Amino acid sequence: DTGVSQDPRHKITKRGQNVTFRCDPISEHNRLYWYRQTLGQGPEFLTYFQNEAQLEKSRLLSDRFSAERPKGSFSTLEIQRTEQGDSAMYLCASSLGPGQGAEQYFGPGTRLTVT
Amino acid sequence: GDSVTQMEGPVTLSEEAFLTINCTYTATGYPSLFWYVQYPGEGLQLLLKATKADDKGSNKGFEATYRKETTSFHLEKGSVQVSDSAVYFCALVLSGGSYIPTFGRGTSLIVHP
Numbered sequence: 001d002t003g004v005s006q007d008p009r010h011k012i013t014k015r016g017q018n019v020t021f022r023c024d025p026i027s028e029h030n031r032l033y034w035y036r037q038t039l040g041q042g043p044e045f046l047t048y049f050q051n052e053a054q055l056e057k058s059r060l061l062s063d064r065f066s067a068e069r070p071k072g073s074f075s076t077l078e079i080q081r082t083e084q085g086d087s088a089m090y091l092c093a094s095s096l097g098p099g100q101g102a103e104q105y106f107g108p109g110t111r112l113t114v115t
Numbered sequence: 116g117d118s119v120t121q122m123e124g125p126v127t128l129s130e131e132a133f134l135t136i137n138c139t140y141t142a143t144g145y146p147s148l149f150w151y152v153q154y155p156g157e158g159l160q161l162l163l164k165a166t167k168a169d170d171k172g173s174n175k176g177f178e179a180t181y182r183k184e185t186t187s188f189h190l191e192k193g194s195v196q197v198s199d200s201a202v203y204f205c206a207l208v209l210s211g212g213s214y215i216p217t218f219g220r221g222t223s224l225i226v227h228p
Contacts, residue, residue: 004158033215042119042204042218043159056213091158098214106151106158 002026004107006092012113013082020078021110025094032075033104034067035091036060043091049075050098082114117142119205119219127225134192136222138179138205141186146207148172148181148188149216153202162190162203200226 005024013019025032030051035043046065047057051072061067064082069075079086089111093104122137140146147166151159163172168183177192188205205219 040220042206042220044218045215048213048215056215093159102208102214103161103164104159104216106160108156108158 004092004094004105006107006110008110009108010111010113012115015082015084015114017082018078018080019082019112020076021090022074022076023092023107024074025092026105029094029096029105030072031095031097031102032069033093033095034075034077035093037089037091037109046077079112084114087112087114117146117207117209117217119207119217121205121219121222124221124223125225126222127227128195129227130197131194134190134195134199134224136190136203136224138188138190138219139186140188140205140207142207142209144209144211146209148179149206149208150177150179150188150190151204151206151218153204153221155201159204195224195226197226197228200224
């Protein structure tokens, strides 16, 4: 078990550019979540997958954001036409199934800076 | 809507001091409650959890008791160490639906030698 990994760890981009982040969950976990975290705030839910199906998207996820999880393994989060307000830490987490007590395992995050 | 409120930080303590970080919640159902910890440069890690009223979660010397009557889940530790310096997040997960956690804003703990 190597844990949840995210790539890249840091990304600096200019406003208007597109960026893509990758998340590799723990291999047997069928749920994968994306969150956004800004300074002084807790993680805010963006979207989640059950296997390859994207089951829920937050209102925070504008149409510039898209996420995929082909074959139910790794996931990508793409932000098109980045804005300065997109600057944040993007966290990925995975869990073994749903359930009220299910523990989420978080990756180290990708810090995005939009200049 | 459902929400979690944590005491504002930073909380600054000397080593071996007693720690309390307050967490209260508002929920329409009966949530499970969690404490996560985030060390500098790392992702969140589950510290402890409680799934029903009066349950006590404990781990690494930290404890929290699920108090339904006061809708609280305060985190405590009897003797903190410098290595406990981190940000602590309280979270709730409701039964049914998608089981997406709602997090508090986090409380930074700084422990001095």
